[in-house]
Amino acid sequence: MRFSKWTPSLALGLTLFAVPRGAMAQDDGSAVIIEAPVPDRGCPKRPDVVPFSSGSHLGLERSGWLVHQAVIPESKDTYFKGLEREREGAKLVAEEDVRKLGAPDPSIPLWVFGKNDTPACRATPTQWWAVRKGATDAERKTFLMAEIQSDCDMLPPGRLSGTPVALRQKDEPTGCKLRRPTERELGKDGEGLPADVMEFVPARDCEAPGCLRLWERIGITWEDGGAVSDFTVSWMDRKGKKDPCDWATEDLSLLFYRPSGALSPASLKNGGTVFFGGLHDSAGLRFILSRDSGSLFVHDPAKPKASPKAIRFTSPSEEEVLLTRRSLSPCKVKRPAASPWGE
Template identity: 65%
Template sequence: MVSVVRLTSQALVVGLSLLMPLGALAQDDGEAKVIPMEEAERGCPAKPEVVPFTSRSLVGLSGSGWLVHQAIIPPSKDTYFRGGEADRAGVKLVPPEDVKRLGAPDPKVPLWVFGKADTQACRATPTTYWAVRMGTDEDRKTYLMAELEVGCDLLPPGRLSGTPVALRQKDAPTGCKLRRANDNDTGRAGVGMPLEVMDFVPARDCEAPECTRLWESFGSRWEDGSSVTDLTVSWMERKGKKNPCDWQTEDFSILLLRPPNALAPVQLKPSGAFFGALYDSTGLRTVLSRHLGVVYVHDVAKLKAAPKQVRYASPSEEDLLTAKRTLSPCKTMR
């Protein structure tokens, strides 16, 4: 005698649910349908491989857009700038067959580019490669850079806060976002600095009208109370002189991080200007700053550890002259 088992639609749904734990089931007119669940967020990586960008115009290429850093070409492999060409800036096209020899990363590992603020990263693929010679006589190097095919909008070159940044990793950093400076303040006459930064600012005798103290800050804040503050202070003594370029000026800059639930901020060093911060559903994860061709990658969970430094460019003489941050009306650096 043969036993026959008839499955009802309800039993079929239960059976399928045991076989397909990664999906959701819905029942419509007696039929079971599998509804794929959304992919779990990976969040920001604990040790991000940060990849910087620079503008095309900065390296001498026409048109508006960006180049992504690929590698520093060792002198032994640099066949593009020899003799007198090695003593000056320049840019040359690199054939695709040369890029691996020059140190380009494995193209099988994708780049995920953060363009606009507080948005998900999009995938990018290197296309055209360039050898870029830059720097001063004391520190001149050749860099391998690439144009990108990008699946999202990027801001045009201009402000530092609009410069893209990428992560190199196998899987998309779902749930990870880049926040730009969104909390700016400027010290006006008679307006004091925020109390939380006062302990970090050197004391200076500065009495009006012969001396003026100006300050400005920019940074980002999060709902859990964490924040990043980039502060610049300038003291200017007139000593009876009308021309601002004749005033004696002293400048001070600092980058501060207030971790979640902390009573006071801590100083991040070494550092440069605040460039952005990576965060996910768990909160702030990584702070990025930039100075003279180096991106500093600060791990919020390990503030006592030195930040990772990513060299992507060599500063020119002009970069060195204008690197010092000041609030003086006269922009001439001494």
């Protein structure tokens, strides 16, 4: 009798003990299986970052984004021969030829970051292009690009802040997001430079009204107090001329990273002059992306003095280099807006 008295309790204890991980017992002694949450993978330690360009910039009549795949070696470039190599253009590439032209392993997915601070989604190349770009014979190269199909919510070409970027890796980078710059400061003529950047900006004789000095800072302040920004200062010597396009102009652009708790920033060198965004996860900021005409750079904030990884994805024309030079000159307003980023 004593044994039968303890049997129900023992049976219930054994039942609960046998329930798989992630299960929860109810009052009636039964168990409901609850899927255990999969921990976020976060951003990769060594990201394989893949840039995009707008189709219109690459010479295609259609709009939309194309993702960089490879630089086609001259020995394998059968798409642009003779005089065609001296001009820019775009030609379709058959899918069966892309691997021999340098396309990456198709079994490794692309994970695209579209709008600001949204999770990445998987993208699949659908159509391939050989794109000839470059202002000079030395700069001109043939790039393998691809149109993609994805469920990402991406902004159409038109602004640098809307340009997508991707990671190429086997597993989905859950918990990893791209945050784009949202803060802007503009220093008017006569205003002093921000105290935290003065040591990085060389002194210039620039007194009003003969000389005009403007500055601009664009960036992000993170939850922990750290900050990333690009900073541009322009000195313009009027020399008695009214047309801003006749003023002698000198420009300086710098990229800064200020860690959490630091009083002054560090200058990130050998990268781009445009702060593109920051890859972050639950651990905070993991990588800083900067951009220049035709190149994307990946900086490790833990190693601010180290040279960033550079990804060359297009060669801008001579006109594009001129129009996309970082400058606060009023003359820029008079020129037509053109940019390899669709800005």
